[in-house]
Amino acid sequence: MTNQPLCAVSSLHFSVPDLNHKPLFGSAPILEILKNINLEIPRGSVMGIVGESGSGKSTLGRCLVRLNSPSEGKIVFDGKDIAFCGEDEIRPLRKNLQMIFQDPMSSLNPRRKIGQIVASALVACGESRAQAKDKALFALDHVGLSRDFANRYPHQLSGGQRQRVGIARAIALEPKFIVADEIVSGLDVSNQAQIIVLLEKLVAELDLTLAFISHDLSIVRRLCDRVAVMRAGEIVEQESSDNIFKNPSNEYTKALLDAAPLPEITPGWI
Amino acid sequence: MMSERPCLEINNLSATVNHVGERVLRSVSLSVYRGEVHGLVGESGAGKSMIGKAVAGLLPRAVKIIEGSITLEGISLDDLDEKGRRHFLGETCAVIPQDPLTSLNPCRRIEPQITDRLIKTLGWKKTKARSRALELLEEVHIREPKRVLRAYPHELSGGMRQRILIASAFATEPKLIIADEPTTALDVTVQKQILKLIKEMEERHGTAMLFVTHDMGVVAKICKNVSVLYAGKVVEQTDVMSLFSGKNNHPYADALIEATPRYDKPDHSLVPVDVSINQILASEILEADKIWKGVGND
Numbered sequence: 390m391t392n393q394p395l396c397a398v399s400s401l402h403f404s405v406p407d408l409n410h411k412p413l414f415g416s417a418p419i420l421e422i423l424k425n426i427n428l429e430i431p432r433g434s435v436m437g438i439v440g441e442s443g444s445g446k447s448t449l450g451r452c453l454v455r456l457n458s459p460s461e462g463k464i465v466f467d468g469k470d471i472a473f474c475g476e477d478e479i480r481p482l483r484k485n486l487q488m489i490f491q492d493p494m495s496s497l498n499p500r501r502k503i504g505q506i507v508a509s510a511l512v513a514c515g516e517s518r519a520q521a522k523d524k525a526l527f528a529l530d531h532v533g534l535s536r537d538f539a540n541r542y543p544h545q546l547s548g549g550q551r552q553r554v555g556i557a558r559a560i561a562l563e564p565k566f567i568v569a570d571e572i573v574s575g576l577d578v579s580n581q582a583q584i585i586v587l588l589e590k591l592v593a594e595l596d597l598t599l600a601f602i603s604h605d606l607s608i609v610r611r612l613c614d615r616v617a618v619m620r621a622g623e624i625v626e627q628e629s630s631d632n633i634f635k636n637p638s639n640e641y642t643k644a645l646l647d648a649a650p651l652p653e654i655t656p657g658w659i
Numbered sequence: 660m661m662s663e664r665p666c667l668e669i670n671n672l673s674a675t676v677n678h679v680g681e682r683v684l685r686s687v688s689l690s691v692y693r694g695e696v697h698g699l700v701g702e703s704g705a706g707k708s709m710i711g712k713a714v715a716g717l718l719p720r721a722v723k724i725i726e727g728s729i730t731l732e733g734i735s736l737d738d739l740d741e742k743g744r745r746h747f748l749g750e751t752c753a754v755i756p757q758d759p760l761t762s763l764n765p766c767r768r769i770e771p772q773i774t775d776r777l778i779k780t781l782g783w784k785k786t787k788a789r790s791r792a793l794e795l796l797e798e799v800h801i802r803e804p805k806r807v808l809r810a811y812p813h814e815l816s817g818g819m820r821q822r823i824l825i826a827s828a829f830a831t832e833p834k835l836i837i838a839d840e841p842t843t844a845l846d847v848t849v850q851k852q853i854l855k856l857i858k859e860m861e862e863r864h865g866t867a868m869l870f871v872t873h874d875m876g877v878v879a880k881i882c883k884n885v886s887v888l889y890a891g892k893v894v895e896q897t898d899v900m901s902l903f904s905g906k907n908n909h910p911y912a913d914a915l916i917e918a919t920p921r922y923d924k925p926d927h928s929l930v931p932v933d934v935s936i937n938q939i940l941a942s943e944i945l946e947a948d949k950i951w952k953g954v955g956n957d
Contacts (some may be wrong), residue, residue, distance in 0.1 A: 650876030
């Protein structure tokens with residue numbers, strides 16, 4: 390393997406027209422969501438992206454897998470700049486760029502069985518139906534769901550199980566890179582712990598590179614090798630996980646750390 | 660202090676879902692005093708919200724209370740008829756719902772959503788209700804309260820909407836507030852502000868509070884007493900000091916604390932609730948059900 394990072398983002402900008410302030414005539418003013426993002430994600434690492442809501446962390450995640458098209462800058466994935474390439478150019482790469490969404494209930498089709506949901510991504514990538522079925526079942530095994538889950542519908546599953554289906558769908562394609570957008574924030578602690586342990590296992594077994602978007606610093610500390618702290622569309626601090634949690638240099642990072650409630654009594658925290 | 664009458668007293672409360680025999684609440688007893696925050700923790704499906712809903716009379720139609728009593732400010736809710744209960748609850752009890760995105764009517768401005776209760780339940784004049792709403796928005800630290808009163812929910816951020824729900828919960832100066840996961844949908848910085856605000860309001864108004872959450876971190880910061888629930892049964896009831904000192908706890912309570920990741924201890928092994936603990940819990944539940952059925956057959 391080369392030492393080149395799997396995904397390198399340089400001076401990335403993303404802006405949308407601000408329709409709330411559009412004058413009656415003429416074009417709407419430009420609203421900058423992401424400003425000059427520089428980020429390198431080494432192969433086999435887990436990159437944490439943290440920040441408060443509205444800081445642009447999800448938008449960045451969607452840009453990384455090209456669900457959003459940036460307005461400026463470069464996204465070099467595996468040696469190829471994908472920032473501006475067209476849909477037919479990116480299609481073959483999609484297999485390697487997967488995303489797990491925050492809310493499994495709205496990202497799984499309620500009218501399809503779990504097996505179909507996981508297999509459809511494989512079929513779309515050109516696998517035969519039989520092969521897709523095998524691989525889908527294998528992916529379900531991997532995330533700790535027994536095979537009879539393939540015949541159930543999303544509403545028959547608990548929140549934690551649904552999130553496992555989301556993970557199974559992403560890993561079924563054996564991608565190189567996965568963006569996980571707030572995937573544990575809707576779960577309770579025990580389920581959260583299970584999903585985190587599962588992700589750790591998968592990253593080690595499948596040689597995955599993961600961008601983990603979260604606002605929960607405790608989880609990020611646990612899972613990530615490097616952390617980027619975002620605020621108002623900019624990365625304010627980017628460090629190795631050890632450094633950032635031991636000596637945060639940025640004021641905002643300190644505030645974030647301070648705000649995360651630890652399960653212990655601290656008088657005067659509030 | 661202890662001789663004081665509790666604001667909310669739940670005694671031996673059990674509930675079932677209509678068509679299934681199994682209980683969703685299993686003989687729950689707890690009491691909350693004035694100026695005290697009582698935490699209800701547990702995994703999803705443990706019935707923590709169900710208790711809050713039972714008190715507020717918001718249970719889904721399929722769920723029926725089969726035994727036990729709820730006493731609020733010394734008045735048993737069973738003694739009141741439907742209309743009387745509604746009035747009584749409207750005055751003494753308020754709910755802060757979980758999801759600020761769906762709990763406000765998107766088609767109405769903020770002002771009527773706060774003042775409706777004051778006008779309809781308490782019979783206030785519109786002008787008085789409006790000035791109270793303004794006062795409340797200032798109390799929850801909303802800048803430009805006049806503008807916000809005229810705004811629609813979609814114009815406000817999640818934190819702002821949650822503040823509005825808190826303001827409207829305190830509007831009638833209720834004796835009891837049921838906060839159903841009020842910070843779960845928010846990120847950490849906003850969560851801290853909201854917790855601070857709830858604590859501040861709670862101290863200023865001396866309200867008793869039932870605080871439903873699954874986050875042990877939040878429990879440690881805001882609650883005085885806590886009930887840990889599993890499958891609708893209270894498995895541990897204690898004050899937070901002894902809960903987090905880690906002595907004499909039910910193993911499930913410890914397991915929940917262990918399952919909470921913490922940024923200051925990265926090597927702390929993260930254990931999901933263990934199978935053996937689930938077995939202990941299952942046998943306890945079975946035992947409780949046996950006793951209960953024995954009582955029921957008499």
